[in-house]
Amino acid sequence: MIFDTRFSEKESIRYGVVDGTATIVKYEGDEMRVVIPASIDGFKVTKIEPYAFSEKSMKYIQFPDTLEVIDHHGFSECRELLNLDFPDSLKSIGNYAFYNCWALEQVHLTAHIRSIGFGAFKNCEKLSEIVQDKIEGLDISIGSILDDLNQQIHVIVRHLYPDKPVEEARVIFTEHDYEVVANVASMCKQFESTEIGSGKYIRYCIGIQDVDYNKYDGMFYVLLRGDSFDTIITVAMERLMYPYALTLEGEHTYKDYIAEHALEAAKKFIQEDDKDKLTFLVDLGVLDSDETDQAIDLALSLDKTEFTAFLMDYKHRNFSMADESFDL
Structure with a gap:
């Protein structure tokens, strides 16, 4: 605990100085977009104390590239905060640091975060995407977050290399929950719990240093x-589409499923305006002539000109000759 504090009126921040660096004790402003400075009155900002930003109404926050520690409850109850992009300098996030940040949707974790405390993102019910930077030899942090959350989370793991381009893996950790129902067949009042969703089992695929992709695919x-x-x-x-560590067996499994549900998938991507996935689906060659016609009809009915033209071109290139008939 810091007893001797100073106040920066310019930054609306109360801070203390420990070992020659600034530790933020309390943010006293009310801005919707908060920029935490790299230094205050000449002192480098390295730490955020417990409850320093808790119960504030900011939607966006920018961290300095000097910050090393966010202590427990540092941003708890910031219920309008939308996303977090942590700096490479950050090493530790304390217990319940972002507890009850209900509106939080996206988090970007750098490869240098060494620890995330218990309940750090608990009750962040709208969190749907985590981007995890990964450097060979360093542990990942996503497991600590997923342990606290039951909802479906889209995880993008960015494998970083010093001498070649970034390789992405994209995986979904599905939701899981329990439904408690009364057993009406029992003579005495009993309750049984039923698992909902596969997320409990899919989360077993998270390793210390990376996702176990072979286990995930299996x-x-x-x-x-x-x-x-x-x-x-x-x-x-x-x-x-992002086949990092994808085995031939896994590739065949996914392709077989997509081939069996090609038309349903095409309709989904058209309705969602997802041109990238529709293009990839078409390139797989799993849509037959009749399914392509049905996809074209849907695109026409939704007045999606770009999708219609794309599918008609695919139809012309792949099925026009096969569909022609000749009278001899």
Whole structure:
């Protein structure tokens, strides 16, 4: 605890000085977009104390590239905060640091974060995407967050190299929950819990230093037993589109599923304006002539000119000769 504090009126920040660096004790402003300075009155900012920004109404926050520690409850109850992009300098996020940040949707974790405390993102119910930077030899942090959350999370792992381009892997950790129902057949009042979603099992694929992609792909059958088509087709498509550590067996599994549901997938991508996935689907060659016609009809009915033209061109290039008939 810091007893001797100073106040920067310019930054609306109360801070203390420890070992020659500034530690933020309390933010006293009310800005919707907060920029935490790299230094205050000449002292480098390295730490955020417990509750320093808690219960504030900011939507966006920019961290300095000097910050090393966010202590427990540092941003708890910031219920309008939308996204977090941490600096490479950050090493530690304390317990309940972003607890009850209900509106939080996206988090970018750097490769240098060494620890994330218990409940750091608990009750962040709208969090749907985590971007994890990964450097060989360093541990990843996503497991600490996923342990606290039951909802479906889209994870993008960016494998960084000093001498070649970034390689992305995209995986979905599905939702999981429990439904408690009364057992009406029992003579005495009893309750039974039923698992909802496959997320509990899919989370077992998170390792210390990376996702176990082979294990993840091998559990595709678990998704087939109870998850929605939207989730399953997205998993299959993104593992093929971003095939980091994808085995030949996994590739065949995903392609077989997509081929069986090609028309349904095409309709989904048209309705969602997802040109990238529709293009990839078409390039797989899994749509037959009749399915292509149905996809064209849907695009026409929705007045989606670009999709209509794209599918008609595909139809012309692949099926026009086969569909022609000649009278002899």
